[in-house]
Amino acid sequence: MNGLPLKDAPQAASDPVTRLMALAGRDMAEVEALLTARMASPVALIPELAAWLVNAGGKRIRPLITIASARMLGYRGTGHLALAGAVELIHTATLLHDDVVDESELRRGKASANHIWGNPQSVLVGDFLFAQAFMLMVDSGSLDALHVLSRAAAIIAEGEVRQLAMVGDVATTRESYMDVIDAKTAALFAAAAQVSPILAGRPDKESAALYTYGRELGLAFQLVDDALDYGGLAAMLGKNTGDDFREGKITLPVALALEAASEDERAFWYRTLRDKSQTDADLATAIAILKRHGTLDETLAQARGHAARAQSALEIFPANDWTAALSALAEFVVDRAY
Amino acid sequence: MNGLPLKDAPQAASDPVTRLMALAGRDMAEVEALLTARMASPVALIPELAAWLVNAGGKRIRPLITIASARMLGYRGTGHLALAGAVELIHTATLLHDDVVDESELRRGKASANHIWGNPQSVLVGDFLFAQAFMLMVDSGSLDALHVLSRAAAIIAEGEVRQLAMVGDVATTRESYMDVIDAKTAALFAAAAQVSPILAGRPDKESAALYTYGRELGLAFQLVDDALDYGGLAAMLGKNTGDDFREGKITLPVALALEAASEDERAFWYRTLRDKSQTDADLATAIAILKRHGTLDETLAQARGHAARAQSALEIFPANDWTAALSALAEFVVDRAY
Numbered sequence: 001m002n003g004l005p006l007k008d009a010p011q012a013a014s015d016p017v018t019r020l021m022a023l024a025g026r027d028m029a030e031v032e033a034l035l036t037a038r039m040a041s042p043v044a045l046i047p048e049l050a051a052w053l054v055n056a057g058g059k060r061i062r063p064l065i066t067i068a069s070a071r072m073l074g075y076r077g078t079g080h081l082a083l084a085g086a087v088e089l090i091h092t093a094t095l096l097h098d099d100v101v102d103e104s105e106l107r108r109g110k111a112s113a114n115h116i117w118g119n120p121q122s123v124l125v126g127d128f129l130f131a132q133a134f135m136l137m138v139d140s141g142s143l144d145a146l147h148v149l150s151r152a153a154a155i156i157a158e159g160e161v162r163q164l165a166m167v168g169d170v171a172t173t174r175e176s177y178m179d180v181i182d183a184k185t186a187a188l189f190a191a192a193a194q195v196s197p198i199l200a201g202r203p204d205k206e207s208a209a210l211y212t213y214g215r216e217l218g219l220a221f222q223l224v225d226d227a228l229d230y231g232g233l234a235a236m237l238g239k240n241t242g243d244d245f246r247e248g249k250i251t252l253p254v255a256l257a258l259e260a261a262s263e264d265e266r267a268f269w270y271r272t273l274r275d276k277s278q279t280d281a282d283l284a285t286a287i288a289i290l291k292r293h294g295t296l297d298e299t300l301a302q303a304r305g306h307a308a309r310a311q312s313a314l315e316i317f318p319a320n321d322w323t324a325a326l327s328a329l330a331e332f333v334v335d336r337a338y
Numbered sequence: 339m340n341g342l343p344l345k346d347a348p349q350a351a352s353d354p355v356t357r358l359m360a361l362a363g364r365d366m367a368e369v370e371a372l373l374t375a376r377m378a379s380p381v382a383l384i385p386e387l388a389a390w391l392v393n394a395g396g397k398r399i400r401p402l403i404t405i406a407s408a409r410m411l412g413y414r415g416t417g418h419l420a421l422a423g424a425v426e427l428i429h430t431a432t433l434l435h436d437d438v439v440d441e442s443e444l445r446r447g448k449a450s451a452n453h454i455w456g457n458p459q460s461v462l463v464g465d466f467l468f469a470q471a472f473m474l475m476v477d478s479g480s481l482d483a484l485h486v487l488s489r490a491a492a493i494i495a496e497g498e499v500r501q502l503a504m505v506g507d508v509a510t511t512r513e514s515y516m517d518v519i520d521a522k523t524a525a526l527f528a529a530a531a532q533v534s535p536i537l538a539g540r541p542d543k544e545s546a547a548l549y550t551y552g553r554e555l556g557l558a559f560q561l562v563d564d565a566l567d568y569g570g571l572a573a574m575l576g577k578n579t580g581d582d583f584r585e586g587k588i589t590l591p592v593a594l595a596l597e598a599a600s601e602d603e604r605a606f607w608y609r610t611l612r613d614k615s616q617t618d619a620d621l622a623t624a625i626a627i628l629k630r631h632g633t634l635d636e637t638l639a640q641a642r643g644h645a646a647r648a649q650s651a652l653e654i655f656p657a658n659d660w661t662a663a664l665s666a667l668a669e670f671v672v673d674r675a676y
Contacts, residue, residue: 043503045499100457100458120438124495124502127435130468138481138485146484150472151469157463157469158381158466160462161384164458
């Protein structure tokens with residue numbers, strides 16, 4: 001199960017997530033089966049909405065981190081499968097509730113679940129998935145892992161409340177922004193990585209190292225996401241751009257641009273974000289201002305720094321295919337912005 | 339800690355919940371302290387909204403059941419405090435999300451949290467409290483209790499989704515109504531009672547008996563609530579009446595009245611509940627129809643039957659103050675309708 005060396009893997013030419021998926025394929029297939037089983041219910045809406053979510057699905061980066069961390073440590077049990085499933089269910093439940101909170105109509109350019117099924121349904125199915133996540137954690141048999149993941153779930157909710165209070169707040173500093181993404185994004189990445197050494201009964205030093213790996217990777221991931229919301233380094237408009245701008249979220253590229261703003265630019269940000277008075281042309285103007293001040297570059301530079309720290313955290317572990325894959329994942333998270 | 343005999347308790351003349359509260363006073367004070375500690379957060383909205391919820395608070399019936407069940411069994415540890423707190427947090431989180439789902443503006447005649455703070459805030463603080471509930475469960479150290487409570491949380495969400503699909507559905511039968519309340523209400527009462535024998539390592543027979551006690555009590559409780567929403571046996575309008583009617587929820591009094599409806603009455607229910615076309619006078623008309631068919635009486639008779647079954651389930655346990663208090667609680671749950 002320690003897999004093929006990366007260079008021989010069939011998808012060797014593809015991105016690290018695809019390669020990691022191939023390496024972790026057998027485990028991930030079992031995680032998918034657990035997810036499907038957990039979404040079963042005689043109440044038709046639940047499997048229907050859940051199946052839609054799975055198919056709309058992202059890259060399963062969080063459960064991959066749990067699986068790869070466990071395998072890197074030579075863990076031989078099955079508890080990591082349940083924990084990986086729990087991590088993905090917490091993430092999915094959070095997405096469902098986020099879309100209700102943000103009143104989103106789109107996610108990744110597709111209609112969001114709350115837009116199709118309604119807010120009440122999204123709230124309740126989110127609660128159902130959250131409860132199923134905890135049932136999976138119980139299956140892992142590790143109270144310590146349960147503690148880590150339930151704590152992460154509380155921190156995520158705290159971060160989301162904090163973010164909500166900061167919508168349209170043009171006084172948002174880079175520090176308060178970093179606090180928010182540390183909670184709303186990095187906490188779950190950190191927990192996803194940390195539960196594996198805990199489950200495998202590894203020393204605190206390894207648990208701390210994987211916590212750092214996950215946290216730094218999560219910070220890098222969110223910074224890149226926030227840059228991509230303005231088109232990334234190319235700063236090109238696409239169907240997935242502009243959500244944060246339209247919702248009045250002050251992310252790092254904007255917080256940095258606000259610090260350096262001219263009087264006219266400040267008036268622009270106040271009108272569009274604080275007062276939420278926007279026209280169709282404003283997003284292009286916003287991107288032009290971010291380019292002028294180089295804040296998308298700066299945001300991505302920060303992301304590269306966090307990704308590098310994630311990689312450094314892996315140095316205490318013996319090199320194997322899994323260590324290499326986790327390290328490559330940190331690079332990939334940043335590279336997708338280019 | 340086995341307490342005073344009921345007759346010597348200071349509030350002996352008052353209702354069973356108050357007497358049980360006195361008997362369980364020391365434990366309940368510790369549960370309150372746990373709840374307060376769990377609601378702490380540097381994010382101001384969380385303790386603010388949570389404190390408001392605690393003060394708006396109900397009678398803490400669910401955690402009382404956990405405490406009394408543990409004490410009845412002679413449990414001497416402290417895990418029951420954490421589990422009782424977890425039960426109340428799950429209940430509170432559920433109430434917050436329910437009010438969002440129902441678009442409620444009032445709860446118990448007071449403005450609801452979502453009406454004061456907003457739906458997004460209620461969704462997120464509910465998630466936070468839910469996560470804190472699981473952290474408390476972890477503190478209890480019992481994976482089996484965690485399984486029972488996380489399963490209950492999933493069943494509650496399932497029941498709520500089912501209820502949502504049944505809003506305005508005039509074809510709702512008494513069976514489908516009972517399925518809904520079994521899930522949305524009785525599951526948590528059952529879990530609240532069952533976690534104590536599990537924690538105390540008691541035989542399956544006692545765990546099953548307390549499950550039955552909690553479930554039957556929960557069914558009685560919800561049936562009485564649904565009758566009270568139309569004014570109870572007196573069928574009097576009050577500030578807390580009419581929520582279900584306005585929301586188009588088909589509860590047992592209405593489901594029974596629909597079975598026996600004349601053509602005119604059927605047209606009335608179709609207009610007011612299915613089509614949600616209501617005038618101010620309609621609630622009084624609805625109550626008059628329910629009285630005509632005696633369906634509030636019938637609903638309360640059903641509640642009495644469930645309360646009696648709850649009491650019977652206690653018969654396998656040796657009589658002590660706690661057994662007596664739990665039995666009295668079952669009577670009280672029904673008596674409040676009169």
